[in-house]
Amino acid sequence: VSVRSELVRKAIFSKSNVGAVVGSGKLTAIYESTAPEGAALPYGIFFRQAPEPIQYAFGQTSILEGDIWTFKVLADEDASTSKEPQQLAEDLLAVWISTLGLTLTLSGATVAWMAPTGDMPPYQERQNNRYIYHRGTMVRIRTE
Amino acid sequence: MSELTTVFNLLGQTVVPAIGAAAFPDTMTITAETTSQGTGGGMVKSATSNAHTNVPCAYKPNTGRRVPIGDKLVSVGDYTVVLPTHTAAGTRINLDPKTHSFVVNARGNEPAKTFRIEYIGDHAGVKYEVLCTKEN
Numbered sequence: 001v002s003v004r005s006e007l008v009r010k011a012i013f014s015k016s017n018v019g020a021v022v023g024s025g026k027l028t029a030i031y032e033s034t035a036p037e038g039a040a041l042p043y044g045i046f047f048r049q050a051p052e053p054i055q056y057a058f059g060q061t062s063i064l065e066g067d068i069w070t071f072k073v074l075a076d077e078d079a080s081t082s083k084e085p086q087q088l089a090e091d092l093l094a095v096w097i098s099t100l101g102l103t104l105t106l107s108g109a110t111v112a113w114m115a116p117t118g119d120m121p122p123y124q125e126r127q128n129n130r131y132i133y134h135r136g137t138m139v140r141i142r143t144e
Numbered sequence: 145m146s147e148l149t150t151v152f153n154l155l156g157q158t159v160v161p162a163i164g165a166a167a168f169p170d171t172m173t174i175t176a177e178t179t180s181q182g183t184g185g186g187m188v189k190s191a192t193s194n195a196h197t198n199v200p201c202a203y204k205p206n207t208g209r210r211v212p213i214g215d216k217l218v219s220v221g222d223y224t225v226v227l228p229t230h231t232a233a234g235t236r237i238n239l240d241p242k243t244h245s246f247v248v249n250a251r252g253n254e255p256a257k258t259f260r261i262e263y264i265g266d267h268a269g270v271k272y273e274v275l276c277t278k279e280n
Contacts (some may be wrong), residue, residue, distance in 0.1 A: 031215075034215050035215050035216035036216060037217050049236050077179075077189045078188060081189060081191065082188065082190070085186060087184055094146065127214065128262070128277045
């Protein structure tokens with residue numbers, strides 16, 4: 001349910017917003033759902049893509065809750081003078097997913113399963129005289 | 145050669161460039177981007193150089209809007225930038241929307257401003273009226 005997902009959201013940001021992922025030559029920042037005006041590319045966006053059905057034990061006791069989360073990196077042709085923006089976004093995304101790992105530290109719950117489940121279809125959008133490339137991976141996170 | 149041809153050539157290639165500094169309130173640098181294809185098929189903007197410097201110009205706003213781009217809101221303004229077709233030395237300014245951008249020089253308290261070219265309007269070789277966007 002949303003309360004549990006909110007715990008996961010905060011744990012994701014806490015584990016993502018570290019020097020291995022954010023900094024000079026890396027992502028400029030990580031945001032949930034949307035970036036603020038003026039945010040500089042390349043940056044990371046994550047959001048709750050879809051909930052999974054809650055699994056119950058006997059009766060109405062929830063034993064497993066889960067969501068699919070999307071993690072994506074946005075980069076444009078001005079973000080690097082040596083890498084294609086597609087490659088830059090993929091490289092930064094790989095570091096981010098690797099840093100997230102296969103578990104999170106939650107307060108009041110435990111991660112039972114966390115692993116990438118597939119990639120987001122890549123796409124790009126035009127901004128004036130350049131394109132912004134979106135590259136992402138979806139991760140299934142189940143908690144108990 | 146018709147009389148008009150002579151007049152327009154004189155205007156575009158001699159008169160406007162000669163009065164450029166007095167007729168336009170600003171000067172700008174026309175920057176050029178160098179782009180090459182990377183090993184994965186994408187494009188890499190490897191460098192930016194100056195194609196022309198101290199080009200007389202004037203700019204005015206047309207309209208603007210705030211649009212969602214890249215999962216964030218961006219305030220974008222449409223501007224018209226007017227500039228001569230020739231430098232004071234008589235060299236034609238060959239504008240290329242694929243690679244060129246305008247950086248209007250700072251003036252007094254006014255900071256430098258970057259304009260990205262959308263479309264180049266050429267007034268019979270006398271002056272350019274270039275539709276640009278400026279990200280605020």
